[in-house]
Amino acid sequence: MLKLPSITAARGPAALHDRTTFAPGMARSQISCLRSTRAANVHPQTAFTSGAMAPRMRTSTTLAPTRRSIQPLTCRASLTEAAPGKTVLGFVGIGIMGLAMTRNLLKAGYEVVVWNRNPDKCKPLADEGAKVASTPREVAAAATYTFAMLSDPEAALEVATRPDGVAAGLAPGKGYVDVSTVDAATSRAVAAAVRGAGAAFLEAPVSGSKGPAEQGKLIFLTAGDQALFTAVSAPLDVMGKAKFFLGQEGAGANMKLVVNMVMGSMMTSFAEGLALADKVGLRQQDVIEVVGLGAIAAPMFALKGPSMAARSYGPAFPLKHQQKDMRLALALGDEVAQPLPMAAAANSLYIAARRQGLGDADFSAVMEAVAAQQQQQQ
Numbered sequence: 086m087l088k089l090p091s092i093t094a095a096r097g098p099a100a101l102h103d104r105t106t107f108a109p110g111m112a113r114s115q116i117s118c119l120r121s122t123r124a125a126n127v128h129p130q131t132a133f134t135s136g137a138m139a140p141r142m143r144t145s146t147t148l149a150p151t152r153r154s155i156q157p158l159t160c161r162a163s164l165t166e167a168a169p170g171k172t173v174l175g176f177v178g179i180g181i182m183g184l185a186m187t188r189n190l191l192k193a194g195y196e197v198v199v200w201n202r203n204p205d206k207c208k209p210l211a212d213e214g215a216k217v218a219s220t221p222r223e224v225a226a227a228a229t230y231t232f233a234m235l236s237d238p239e240a241a242l243e244v245a246t247r248p249d250g251v252a253a254g255l256a257p258g259k260g261y262v263d264v265s266t267v268d269a270a271t272s273r274a275v276a277a278a279v280r281g282a283g284a285a286f287l288e289a290p291v292s293g294s295k296g297p298a299e300q301g302k303l304i305f306l307t308a309g310d311q312a313l314f315t316a317v318s319a320p321l322d323v324m325g326k327a328k329f330f331l332g333q334e335g336a337g338a339n340m341k342l343v344v345n346m347v348m349g350s351m352m353t354s355f356a357e358g359l360a361l362a363d364k365v366g367l368r369q370q371d372v373i374e375v376v377g378l379g380a381i382a383a384p385m386f387a388l389k390g391p392s393m394a395a396r397s398y399g400p401a402f403p404l405k406h407q408q409k410d411m412r413l414a415l416a417l418g419d420e421v422a423q424p425l426p427m428a429a430a431a432n433s434l435y436i437a438a439r440r441q442g443l444g445d446a447d448f449s450a451v452m453e454a455v456a457a458q459q460q461q462q463q
C-alpha cells in the first residue's frame with residue numbers, strides 16, 4: 086500500500102498562519118542552528134529544524150549518547166522574515182522560469198542580486214533594477230536568501246558546490262531555496278552542502294509553467310528547514326498562488342516528480358488522440374472542444390491543444406526538461422520497485438522527440454514523435 090506524507094497547505098499569508106504547523110513554542114522567525122563541524126555527518130537532529138523533525142527541535146540541544154561523536158552546537162542563528170525594502174534576495178539560474186520569477190520579486194520591491202552562467206540573460210533584469218554578480222558565491226554572500234532555478238540535478242549540484250558556488254557564500258542566518266526540479270538524492274546532497282556552511286535549506290520545486298511564473302501563480306512544493314519556509318513565505322507568495330510544506334527534503338522533489346510524470350503521460354496520450362483523430366478524418370479542433378467540455382477537461386489540453394493542432398511549439402516548458410522528469414520519476418519507481426509502464430512508454434516518446442532535435446521546443450512537441458511513428462507505420 087502506498088504511504089503518503091501529510092500535507093500542510095498554505096494559500097496566501099492569512100491561511101499560512103492557520104495551517105502551518107510549527108514546533109511548540111517556537112518563534113516563527115527564529116530557529117536554533119546546531120551545527121556539526123563535519124558537514125557530511127550532520128545528523129538531522131543537529132541541523133536546522135527539518136520537516137518531521139521540527140517538534141523535536143527545542144529538545145535537541147542535548148544530544149543522545151549515540152550522537153556524541155558529532156560536534157554539537159557551534160552556532161546559533163536566527164532567520165528573519167523576508168520583506169521588500171529590508172531583505173536582499175539572490176537568484177541564480179535566469180532561464181525561462183528564473184527570469185519571470187525574478188521579475189516578480191523586483192516588481193514587489195525586493196532588492197535582487199542575480200547570476201546566470203550565460204550572463205547575457207541577466208541584462209533585462211539589470212535594466213529592471215537587479216544587481217548582477219559574477220559568481221553564485223557572490224550572490225549568496227550578498228543576499229540573505231538565495232533562490233535557484235536550474236535545469237537538472239547536475240546543474241543544481243554544480244552551482245551549489247563548485248568552489249565559487251552558492252555554498253561558499255552562505256553563512257549562518259542565510260538560506261538557500263532550490264526551486265529546480267531534481268531528484269531527492271540531489272536535493273539531499275545540496276542540503277548537506279548548505280547546512281555545512283551553517284545556512285538553512287528548502288527545496289521548493291514548482292508546479293506551473295512560464296505563464297503562471299509570469300503571473301505569480303506558481304505552486305511551491307517545499308520541504309526541508311521549516312523555519313526557512315516561514316522566513317521566505319512573503320517572496321514565495323509574490324511568485325506563487327499556493328505553497329505546501331511536505332516535511333523533510335526529498336518529499337518536495339518526489340511530489341514534483343509524481344506530478345510531472347502524470348503530466349508527461351497525459352501529454353503523450355493527448356498527442357496520440359489528436360494524431361488518431363486526424364488519421365480517421367476528425368478535426369483536431371473539434372477533439373479539443375469535446376475534451377474541454379467533459380470529465381477529462383484539463384487546463385493543459387485547453388492551453389496546448391490549439392498550438393499542437395497548428396504544430397507550433399514555442400517553448401514554455403522545454404521538452405528536454407520533461408524527459409528529464411520522466412527519467413527521474415522512472416528511477417524513483419525503480420528505487421521502490423514500483424512498475425510504471427505508462428510513464429515508461431511516454432518517456433520513450435520524449436526520447437524519440439529529443440532525437441528529432443526537439444529538446445528545446447515545448448514539451449507538447451512530443452506530438453512530432455507521435456506523428457513520426459505514425460508515418461513509419463504507413
Ligand SMILES: NC(=O)C1=CN([C@@H]2O[C@H](COP(=O)(O)OP(=O)(O)OC[C@H]3O[C@@H](n4cnc5c(N)ncnc54)[C@H](OP(=O)(O)O)[C@@H]3O)[C@@H](O)[C@H]2O)C=CC1
Nearest residue numbers: 178179180181182202203235236240266294295401402406
Ligand atoms: N519551464 C517550465 O515550464 C518549468 C520548468 N521547471 C523546472 O525548472 C528548471 C528550469 O527550467 P527552465 O527555466 O524552463 O529552463 P531553461 O532551460 O530556460 O533554464 C535553465 C537554467 O539552468 C542554467 N544551467 C543549466 N546548466 C547549468 C550549469 N551546468 N551551470 C550553471 N547553470 C546552468 C541555465 O543557464 P544558461 O542560460 O547559461 O544555459 C539556465 O539559467 C528545470 O529544472 C525545469 O524542469 C519547473 C516548472 C516549470
Ligand SMILES: O=CCCC(=O)O
Nearest residue numbers: 266292293294345402
Ligand atoms: O515542470 C514543469 C511543469 C509545467 C506545468 O506545471 O505546467
